Amino acid sequence: MEVKNQNTEQILLEVAESLFIEKGFAGTKTTEIARLAGVNHALLHYYFRTKENLFNCVFERIAAQMVGFISIAFEGDAPFFDKLQRAIEMHFDGLVTRINLPMFVFREVIRQKERKDYFLNQLFPVAKRVLARMHGDIKREVKKGTVRPVKAQNVLLNIAALNVFSFVAAEILFDTKDKQNAGALKVFLNDRKQNNVNTIINSLKL
Amino acid sequence: MEVKNQNTEQILLEVAESLFIEKGFAGTKTTEIARLAGVNHALLHYYFRTKENLFNCVFERIAAQMVGFISIAFEGDAPFFDKLQRAIEMHFDGLVTRINLPMFVFREVIRQKERKDYFLNQLFPVAKRVLARMHGDIKREVKKGTVRPVKAQNVLLNIAALNVFSFVAAEILFDTKDKQNAGALKVFLNDRKQNNVNTIINSLKL
Amino acid sequence: MEVKNQNTEQILLEVAESLFIEKGFAGTKTTEIARLAGVNHALLHYYFRTKENLFNCVFERIAAQMVGFISIAFEGDAPFFDKLQRAIEMHFDGLVTRINLPMFVFREVIRQKERKDYFLNQLFPVAKRVLARMHGDIKREVKKGTVRPVKAQNVLLNIAALNVFSFVAAEILFDTKDKQNAGALKVFLNDRKQNNVNTIINSLKL
């Protein structure tokens, strides 16, 4: 009488997530998910009925993670540039273990209108809060004459762009799976983190 | 009297390109390619033998385009900031009709080591030339005290990041296929183009 | 309530064997195997993955049968000519239900070096034992002056040749599937059996 633990479902979700991210929806086989999860193929369907449905579950998990993760980065109330630096760095560091999140969004979410809408609906309230806060900060700094007048939305997009793209570039320029490149990769990413902070801050400073 | 042949191969390549970009390798069916190209399914295999091979042909076309397109953007010898602005804008404008290129690279090229290597080998010489030129320009400006000391490589990555991400964001935030959004989309992109130029230039200026 | 499973695999193997023997590898369709076995086409692949693999399974079965069957015929220790007669007749009778074995070997095994080698490796030890025994017998008889000095290997080949060819000739000369020929066929084969015994024995006797 095996004690197959009660979270077979969780294991399936995790394996599915990593495969969907790595290979996309069409490129992922339910048999492979089951095999890697160490469970019977039919069981996957017992839990999730269809591949499509499993994908949706995975998607919601990721959407939740992504939004939650973003929200963390821009809180607190230190001096503006300190806070900005910290936010950029936190975002960057968060991506180290979560680069698949934006990749997943690019690869799989964009196409399906419904998924996109769902994702945006999750994202909006969080983004709004961050934007509102940033908008207030910028306004204040502009008044003080320390920051150029810019839209908070653009600053946020700039941060996301520089940070995310740093990892994408790393993926293209290095064989990230080859452990031998670990050193060079680390140097590259550190350099980029520094650059991103400087680029954003210098572009704002007056 | 149909106008057969002549460029059936070209048509197949174009349809294949758009489908591979839109749906990825696994998600694209050769039957659909053939159907959209208006030719018999077997003919696709007559010309390209396998789906894999067809994909490689598409890939090479895209790699060539991508590299060629990048190289255009940073030549000439106007004053530094003028040139920089022009380069950023050219790159941005180039992406308008080619946003699928970077998406394709993210989605399909990254995974296969060989394809990545092939792509990088195409990219390197062009990138090197651009970098060399930019490096010289920056050095001169730094000496004049008009520009902060930065690595040309980082400037290039920053431009790419801001520009490409602008289109990715547009894709996520707007339903780009819905003609009704055309106006808002245009406004958004113009705003981003302006922002990208300003962000880069302001981050460099001393 | 169907009696499913249990030996679907066996049924597939048997159907496959008879079709591969009858039509050769290329001439046999997996769809037909499945149809005749009364199972879904995909199931064939579920059990054997590929046609090639199914063929190999069939081949090993046949190689095993063939070798086992040959080994039976030449044991015991009656007087030499009695034993010889019995061996020839046993071999002949064994072929009645197994004529497809040599046919299969001729048709499908010969070409593929690996299969041939596998088959020979199965065959050799058995053949060696029979040859050794026959060689001893002949040596003894030659000393007694009752048998011409001949190589045991040649005697064995002669037996195989006469017996197998009798069935091949029957196949060519008669429509073996037409039940109406059954009588004539039986007469022919009996005559050949008699002939083969006599031919071998008379060719040896001194």
Place this chain on the structure above:
Amino acid sequence: MEVKNQNTEQILLEVAESLFIEKGFAGTKTTEIARLAGVNHALLHYYFRTKENLFNCVFERIAAQMVGFISIAFEGDAPFFDKLQRAIEMHFDGLVTRINLPMFVFREVIRQKERKDYFLNQLFPVAKRVLARMHGDIKREVKKGTVRPVKAQNVLLNIAALNVFSFVAAEILFDTKDKQNAGALKVFLNDRKQNNVNTIINSLKL
């Protein structure tokens, strides 16, 4: 203006023959025939319309060859055993370059009733003549008390069996395409030829 010689048809027939013999009907592709013949694939169909038809042409050539070849071997009127020896040896030697003929008959002719009938209709008159002659010779020798009373048909089948099987065995036991085995193969075949003559003659002598 190429001078594609007028016997494209012949070349196709020869290539087709060797491929059909080597790989069987189903295993042979018309594209390969055309390729090896150095002609356009469509041209094959221009000359022979269908694969089936091409096969029939090849078949008739082979049937003709086979029959003609067999007829040669048993003519003349030297003393009986001399003639018999010569016939066996001629038949054996004839097989050296024609071993594919009996293989082809086994593999491809047996199955199709019509082909078999056609083949037998070709074979019968020739075989009849040889049998009649052999029958007369044997009758005479039996009367003289030099030969056992046997059916000419059985003698003929015995010869065919021993000779043909010698080559089949060679094919199985040696890698006949490997030139390194040429020596051993030759020794084997010479030994078999000798054996076949002796076996037949000794089995008949009184």
Place this chain on the structure above:
DNA sequence: TATGAATGAGTCTTCATTCAT
């Protein structure tokens, strides 16, 4: 829950054959 077996609907690929030139 869990599993082996079964199935239908595809998907890629091959191949004989035809057609326009």
Place this chain on the structure above:
DNA sequence: TATGAATGAAGACTCATTCAT
């Protein structure tokens, strides 16, 4: 005659899904 292009029919194989146990 000769050829490149085109096509229909089929074949091997895959895969998500279901079912009986």
